[in-house]
Amino acid sequence: MKQFGLFLGKEWREQARSFKLVWVPLVFIFFGALEPLTYHFLPQILESVGNMPEGSEFTLPEMTGADVYASLTGQYQTVGLLVLVLAFMGSLSGERKSGTGTLLYVRPISYAAYYMSKWTAAVLLAAASLWLGYGMAATYIVQLYDDMPGFSDLILFLLVMAVWIIFVVTLTLTASAALPTGGAAGAALGILFIGMMIDGLVGTYWTWSPWKLQSYGLAYLMGGPDTGDLAGALAVTSVLIAVLVMCGILMARRNAAKARV
Amino acid sequence: MSITEQLADVPWGLVWPLIAIQLVLMTAALIDLNRKRSTNGPVILWVFIIIFINTIGPVLYFTVGRRHS
Amino acid sequence: MNAVLEVSALTKQYDGFRAVDGLTFSLAEQTATALIGPNGSGKTTTLSMLAGLLRQSSGTIRFSGSGKDPRSAIGFLPQYPKFFPWMTAIEYMELAAGLSGLGGREVRTACEKTLGFVGLGEAGKKRIGGFSGGMKQRLGLAQAIIHRPALLLLDEPVSALDPAGRREVMEMLKELGESSTILYSTHILNDAEEMTDQLLFLRNGKLIEQGPLREVREKYGDSGYRVLFRDPEAAERFAGAAPWAGSADGSAVMISGEEVSMQELLRYASEHPEGITDIGRSSVRLEEIFMKVVEKP
Numbered sequence: 001m002k003q004f005g006l007f008l009g010k011e012w013r014e015q016a017r018s019f020k021l022v023w024v025p026l027v028f029i030f031f032g033a034l035e036p037l038t039y040h041f042l043p044q045i046l047e048s049v050g051n052m053p054e055g056s057e058f059t060l061p062e063m064t065g066a067d068v069y070a071s072l073t074g075q076y077q078t079v080g081l082l083v084l085v086l087a088f089m090g091s092l093s094g095e096r097k098s099g100t101g102t103l104l105y106v107r108p109i110s111y112a113a114y115y116m117s118k119w120t121a122a123v124l125l126a127a128a129s130l131w132l133g134y135g136m137a138a139t140y141i142v143q144l145y146d147d148m149p150g151f152s153d154l155i156l157f158l159l160v161m162a163v164w165i166i167f168v169v170t171l172t173l174t175a176s177a178a179l180p181t182g183g184a185a186g187a188a189l190g191i192l193f194i195g196m197m198i199d200g201l202v203g204t205y206w207t208w209s210p211w212k213l214q215s216y217g218l219a220y221l222m223g224g225p226d227t228g229d230l231a232g233a234l235a236v237t238s239v240l241i242a243v244l245v246m247c248g249i250l251m252a253r254r255n256a257a258k259a260r261v
Numbered sequence: 262m263s264i265t266e267q268l269a270d271v272p273w274g275l276v277w278p279l280i281a282i283q284l285v286l287m288t289a290a291l292i293d294l295n296r297k298r299s300t301n302g303p304v305i306l307w308v309f310i311i312i313f314i315n316t317i318g319p320v321l322y323f324t325v326g327r328r329h330s
Numbered sequence: 331m332n333a334v335l336e337v338s339a340l341t342k343q344y345d346g347f348r349a350v351d352g353l354t355f356s357l358a359e360q361t362a363t364a365l366i367g368p369n370g371s372g373k374t375t376t377l378s379m380l381a382g383l384l385r386q387s388s389g390t391i392r393f394s395g396s397g398k399d400p401r402s403a404i405g406f407l408p409q410y411p412k413f414f415p416w417m418t419a420i421e422y423m424e425l426a427a428g429l430s431g432l433g434g435r436e437v438r439t440a441c442e443k444t445l446g447f448v449g450l451g452e453a454g455k456k457r458i459g460g461f462s463g464g465m466k467q468r469l470g471l472a473q474a475i476i477h478r479p480a481l482l483l484l485d486e487p488v489s490a491l492d493p494a495g496r497r498e499v500m501e502m503l504k505e506l507g508e509s510s511t512i513l514y515s516t517h518i519l520n521d522a523e524e525m526t527d528q529l530l531f532l533r534n535g536k537l538i539e540q541g542p543l544r545e546v547r548e549k550y551g552d553s554g555y556r557v558l559f560r561d562p563e564a565a566e567r568f569a570g571a572a573p574w575a576g577s578a579d580g581s582a583v584m585i586s587g588e589e590v591s592m593q594e595l596l597r598y599a600s601e602h603p604e605g606i607t608d609i610g611r612s613s614v615r616l617e618e619i620f621m622k623v624v625e626k627p
Contacts (some may be wrong), residue, residue, distance in 0.1 A: 017416040086324035099412035106406040107429040108399035
């Protein structure tokens with residue numbers, strides 16, 4: 001426990017001094033502001049670009065607050081995931097490669113404390129960034145759109161999305177524990193995006209998967225999800241996160257021998 | 262519509278946070294670059310990327326531009 | 331004397347080659363042992379295994395006395411220690427101390443004291459990113475000794491330093507040697523000569539020679555006496571004499587320490603009271619021994 005505290009302090013300072021604490025939230029906040037703005041002003045933007053064929057009347061579908069959230073979630077599922085994976089891909093592998101880990105591994109450290117401190121710092125930063133992004137979007141939606149989803153629905157949505165983001169971060173950290181940085185990024189992104197493709201193809205039958213969480217979460221904003229499926233997906237995701245954490249700790253220990261001396 | 266009219270039409274109250282975020286990202290990236298000066302590829306290239314590519318530039322620098330010494 | 335560390339048949343096998351091949355040696359308490367060998371002879375691999383970074387393929391490593399994690403009784407300094415550049419020296423020391431089990435209020439004081447000991451007292455609050463190579467080496471030593479380990483493993487502790495820094499660090503190591511057992515690898519044999527109770531020569535992963543410095547010296551160095559005769563001819567005729575390279579007219583020769591020639595020398599001296607102008611003990615330098623050992627078939 002004492003080691004966990006020491007390591008967490010180190011992770012915290014590292015995130016602050018490498019500006020990770022600044023840029024990761026800002027990217028999410030940026031998209032949170034951009035997405036509602038873009039949709040609201042899309043007609044004017046198209047008009048000013050002026051490429052519209054003569055006489056064509058585009059009737060853009062009327063967007064609701066929930067629609068904007070869905071579209072923003074789509075952004076976070078691509079750019080957001082990319083940013084998170086890139087931000088955390090070197091968490092463990094980088095310390096092995098640079099050799100900074102060597103002087104940690106020669107001490108009587110607990111690899112559980114080592115991994116969990118990184119996990120805690122990364123999960124907190126990622127979840128906070130995601131929530132700040134959706135929060136920023138809320139301030140724009142309130143001003144620009146007629147209907148805003150209910151507050152309690154929004155909270156439930158944010159909680160479900162947080163579980164998904166924890167899964168993403170855990171996958172990235174464990175990949176970083178197991179592989180060199182480049183391989184870790186490739187593996188994490190590969191698994192995430194292939195999972196999305198599989199979900200797109202056979203998702204109707206595969207209802208208990210981490211990749212379903214975002215649509216179940218969004219369903220809270222549009223009338224409520226199938227709570228049975230949501231519970232199943234949450235359970236499966238939690239188990240996967242636990243398994244990934246344990247693998248991560250084991251891999252961190254095993255790969256300590258690969259640290260540069 | 263003249264340029265000034267167009268500019269006046271822009272809802273600045275809604276847009277300025279975006280500009281502020283970009284400036285903060287750019288500043289943070291430049292401070293970090295100045296402190297480290299070790300990048301993958303030429304430093305000057307990263308200065309241009311950070312300044313001229315909106316939002317993505319600083320993020321690219323923070324994710325793949327920095328090199329661990 | 332008690333052995334702090336006993337190593338037996340230690341081997342590290344990689345695909346296709348043996349980096350370390352059957353090392354057996356032990357380190358007695360509060361002694362200093364120099365691990366010497368050409369590049370690629372397995373010094374770093376050996377130290378890494380002893381430090382617990384690498385797992386040996388076979389063989390045993392036994393630490394005396396400690397039932398708990400042996401890593402808490404070891405201080406390790408890699409050849410090029412790497413630190414988090416965004417940390418300050420004092421922050422790094424506190425992390426290192428905490429991870430090695432030190433706790434409580436005295437940690438900060440201990441860290442400051444140790445930084446002072448290695449000559450970084452002024453730089454404690456500076457970020458390591460701005461440190462020079464020599465400063466990093468000193469910080470590396472500081473983090474290795476902060477928990478007062480019984481065994482210090484140092485990989486080329488002075489090789490990266492300039493002569494003045496080298497001298498200073500060697501003095502520090504000598505001071506540390508009074509309370510710790512030290513095993514260090516080095517290229518700088520002049521320095522090793524000053525602080526060595528035992529020598530271990532490695533070549534191609536094998537231990538090809540080991541023993542106390544004095545014994546190794548006797549074995550390889552034709553240690554004897556450099557004798558300066560007044561008469562070059564007498565020098566030439568002298569049994570067991572070998573011309574000495576430093577002599578211009580051949581009047582100075584090397585006499586081996588063997589009994590026969592010593593007796594003869596004494597007899598000559600008594601017969602020719604003024605025939606010998608100077609006698610000096612000659613000891614071979616460690617570097618010469620190194621060359622002989624390494625080139626040994």
